[in-house]
Amino acid sequence: xxxxxxxxxxxxxxxxxxxxxxxxxxxxxxxxxxxxxxxxxxxxxxxxxxxxxxxxxxxxxxxxxxxxxxxxxxxxxxxxxxxxxxxxxxxxxxxxxxxxxxxxxxxxxxxxxxxxxxxxxxxxxxxxxxxxxxxxxxxxxxxxxxxxxxxxxxxxxxxxxxxxxxxxxxxxxxxxxxxxxxxxxxxxxxxxxxxxxxxxxxxxxxxxxxxxxxxxxxxxxxxxxxxxxxxxxxxxxxxxxxxxxxxxxxxxxxxxxxxxxxxxxxxxxxxxxxxxxxxxxxxxxxxxxxxxxxxxxxxxxxxxxxxxxxxxxxxxxxxxxxxxxxxxxxxxxxxxxxxxxxxxxxxxxxxxxxxxxxxxxxxxxxxxxxxxxxxxxxxxxxxxxxxxxxxxxxxxxxxxxxxxxxxxxxxxxxxxxxxxxxxxxxxxxxxxxxxxxxxxxxxxxxxxxxxxxxxxxxxxxxxxxxxxxxxxxxxxxxxxxxxxxxxxxxxxxxxxxxxxxxxxxxxxxxxxxxxxxxxxxxxxxxxxxxxxxxxxxxxxxxxxxxxxxxxxx
Amino acid sequence: xxxxxxxxxxxxxxxxxxxxxxxxxxxxxxxxxxxxxxxxxxxxxxxxxxxxxxxxxxxxxxxxxxxxxxxxxxxxxxxxxxxxxxxxxxxxxxxxxxxxxxxxxxxxxxxxxxxxxxxxxxxxxxxxxxxxxxxxxxxxxxxxxxxxxxxxxxxxxxxxxxxxxxxxxxxxxxxxxxxxxxxxxxxxxxxxxxxxxxxxxxxxxxxxxxxxxxxxxxxxxxxxxxxxxxxxxxxxxxxxxxxxxxxxxxxxxxxxxxxxxxxxxxxxxxxxxxxxxxxxxxxxxxxxxxxxxxxxxxxxxxxxxxxxxxxxxxxxxxxxxxxxxxxxxxxxxxxxxxxxxxxxxxxxxxxxxxxxxxxxxxx
Numbered sequence: 001x002x003x004x005x006x007x008x009x010x011x012x013x014x015x016x017x018x019x020x021x022x023x024x025x026x027x028x029x030x031x032x033x034x035x036x037x038x039x040x041x042x043x044x045x046x047x048x049x050x051x052x053x054x055x056x057x058x059x060x061x062x063x064x065x066x067x068x069x070x071x072x073x074x075x076x077x078x079x080x081x082x083x084x085x086x087x088x089x090x091x092x093x094x095x096x097x098x099x100x101x102x103x104x105x106x107x108x109x110x111x112x113x114x115x116x117x118x119x120x121x122x123x124x125x126x127x128x129x130x131x132x133x134x135x136x137x138x139x140x141x142x143x144x145x146x147x148x149x150x151x152x153x154x155x156x157x158x159x160x161x162x163x164x165x166x167x168x169x170x171x172x173x174x175x176x177x178x179x180x181x182x183x184x185x186x187x188x189x190x191x192x193x194x195x196x197x198x199x200x201x202x203x204x205x206x207x208x209x210x211x212x213x214x215x216x217x218x219x220x221x222x223x224x225x226x227x228x229x230x231x232x233x234x235x236x237x238x239x240x241x242x243x244x245x246x247x248x249x250x251x252x253x254x255x256x257x258x259x260x261x262x263x264x265x266x267x268x269x270x271x272x273x274x275x276x277x278x279x280x281x282x283x284x285x286x287x288x289x290x291x292x293x294x295x296x297x298x299x300x301x302x303x304x305x306x307x308x309x310x311x312x313x314x315x316x317x318x319x320x321x322x323x324x325x326x327x328x329x330x331x332x333x334x335x336x337x338x339x340x341x342x343x344x345x346x347x348x349x350x351x352x353x354x355x356x357x358x359x360x361x362x363x364x365x366x367x368x369x370x371x372x373x374x375x376x377x378x379x380x381x382x383x384x385x386x387x388x389x390x391x392x393x394x395x396x397x398x399x400x401x402x403x404x405x406x407x408x409x410x411x412x413x414x415x416x417x418x419x420x421x422x423x424x425x426x427x428x429x430x431x432x433x434x435x436x437x438x439x440x441x442x443x444x445x446x447x448x449x450x451x452x453x454x455x456x457x458x459x460x461x462x463x464x465x466x467x468x469x470x471x472x473x474x475x476x477x478x479x480x481x482x483x484x485x486x487x488x489x490x491x492x493x494x495x496x497x498x499x500x501x502x503x504x505x506x507x508x509x510x511x512x513x514x515x516x517x518x519x520x521x522x523x524x525x526x527x528x529x530x531x532x533x534x535x536x537x538x539x540x541x542x543x544x545x546x547x548x549x550x551x552x553x
Numbered sequence: 554x555x556x557x558x559x560x561x562x563x564x565x566x567x568x569x570x571x572x573x574x575x576x577x578x579x580x581x582x583x584x585x586x587x588x589x590x591x592x593x594x595x596x597x598x599x600x601x602x603x604x605x606x607x608x609x610x611x612x613x614x615x616x617x618x619x620x621x622x623x624x625x626x627x628x629x630x631x632x633x634x635x636x637x638x639x640x641x642x643x644x645x646x647x648x649x650x651x652x653x654x655x656x657x658x659x660x661x662x663x664x665x666x667x668x669x670x671x672x673x674x675x676x677x678x679x680x681x682x683x684x685x686x687x688x689x690x691x692x693x694x695x696x697x698x699x700x701x702x703x704x705x706x707x708x709x710x711x712x713x714x715x716x717x718x719x720x721x722x723x724x725x726x727x728x729x730x731x732x733x734x735x736x737x738x739x740x741x742x743x744x745x746x747x748x749x750x751x752x753x754x755x756x757x758x759x760x761x762x763x764x765x766x767x768x769x770x771x772x773x774x775x776x777x778x779x780x781x782x783x784x785x786x787x788x789x790x791x792x793x794x795x796x797x798x799x800x801x802x803x804x805x806x807x808x809x810x811x812x813x814x815x816x817x818x819x820x821x822x823x824x825x826x827x828x829x830x831x832x833x834x835x836x837x838x839x840x841x842x843x844x845x846x847x848x849x850x851x852x853x854x855x856x857x858x859x860x861x862x863x864x865x866x867x868x869x870x871x872x873x874x875x876x877x878x879x880x881x882x883x884x885x886x887x888x889x890x891x892x893x894x895x896x897x898x899x900x901x902x903x904x905x906x907x908x909x910x911x912x913x914x915x916x
Contacts, residue, residue, distance in 0.1 A: 379884065
């Protein structure tokens, strides 16, 4: 806990009026979002307002920054939460002028605002004053226009003059001053980036002087695709494509949770248990892959550990295939439940899962022998890629990255949904803050997920046959009221996966914003690797466990 | 190369010369060339089996996979299509490479390793003694040849005009310097025991029985006489040939492929070849210095030709490198240097001094 936060032992709980009193004359209007009070402030008081909310009210987690354009104004929404109690949420709404959308940057208060505001500038076109480095982040530098703004011309050709496409690398990078640094492109085609991430590294000998991530190679306009799809059925397939590394059901749950809360849809208890089981299986598969690729990064070759991790992931995939009929793009959740019941014969399905769970402790023991117990691996990972908790919080790091830095934050427990609060499991926290801690967190979370799955199948097995209600009654067309806004998050495999939806009275969202945990987590890379050796930067990148599909969306 | 010592057993070139009825200098030249040709081909054949087939099979066994099994028995014939595939690929020459040295590096690497085999006694195969030359300074010569490899790595890294290659080349130098000294110092402790640098003499010195337990005699191999030196030498050898956990100069996932990043087609094959021959050379040195050369482990097995034992020992070392590759993480470059200079060097000197004292006082 940082020293500048005078937080008492118990988490303060302020009413909306208390907060309004705290902000005083900074507030120029009130809004009501589902589950969060909204305060409208002037665009030049962003830092002041956020600082007061952080220091005096304990809202230390800038979860997401949403930007959107209305007929008469632009708007940035800062979704604030507390790491100690994420059920407390507040939205700071910052309208900006339609003709000249300028808003103060929150970067000075929350470091995570850096990338989030760059994204808002890139896609919507709001200018952020005082921003350290306001450039496009997802789209190419040469892109014309801001695709999510209203006057964006879809038909405008994006062919730009040759000079714009001139080789961005200068002929000779040696600077005139006597610097000994070397510029190195790591990625987008590099064995360690597992995807299309481009890391611009400045090296001093073999040590990292600075790294900068270049994103957007896998940007597929997921937000806009969702905005053009109907709530009821059309959006659900998309979440599978964010964190596509077997975490599909976790992503689907993020959308399901936001849309169900927005439309007041109840989910039957039986379906909640199936969801919980499916989600935890996905988490296990995702963590296995994280373990395997981290080993790949540190070990440097396709070693036994990678193959063992893939072997275990494969078994989970088989179970998920039995459950959903798919191996990668599950599309299994529906608003109000799941698409179909467990596969028949049910006994065999339960038997398969049980067999797998019985083998698991032995396999995990093997991993501990091979990986965490290995002295060379410990030499490589303990004390490298250090991310102190205050820094992690400021960057909005969540999931295993935050829990590896000693931040006790897990939405499954702290902001319960599904069936988690009925089950017996633990949140894993390691306070080493290094690559090794993040590895340990993931390996232990697999054990916890296995516990959850085991309890779920016990419940499902004994569930009375005539009460197996997999979906509640949901209208064929969903039209939430105009101007209702909601921000909801679930604990994805990589951390807090949030969805902001603004309804505009039609059957499609007016604004659909995805808060990707990988996006925020990846932002911590320079903090972890500056001053370290190249291999440690690679290890730190591996320990962040990013999926570019989710970073770039 | 120093005068050839007279041996009770004839060396391979002499046998060939005799067979051809030549004598004197022409006999030495012709015999030497044919002998060298034969030995180089033996090693290249072993590499051909090791690279496209054995490495795949071994790694697959370690990592729960199946690997090649369609072409030929156990997939063995994959070697032919693989060779065709590798050789028929386009040779891409990047702009700005430093031409002569860029072309020479892939030749120097396998050549340096092959040269090393000139002084290795590889045992008998029937009446034939597979041993090209037996100079008095054999051990020094083999280390000298093996070290030429680092020149090739630096040339490749520097000439490639690629930052990853450059880093790989630099790492190769740092690593070789840090590990060559402990390697040679440890080998020196054996030389103190044997009292000679000549390879055949070192092998002969290991020919006696160390002790006998229940009728089974343990040979006086230096691995048994001085296991500490054996382990030190094994570790330094792994670093010297750049295998996991010391594959720092290549280090995929860090610096892509290090010095060989820019090489393709035939040049890549040559590098690959060179690496494998280096592993075998490392194994051969291990066998000669610590494992009794071509000797059978127990007298009862002496009916199997020495050359077979020698090949088994080399392949055992190859298997060991592949085992490490499948199970061990790579150390970081600074840690590697630290282990080399602060750990290995000190231990190897301690070993040398202790051995000298023991040999001086007791024997």
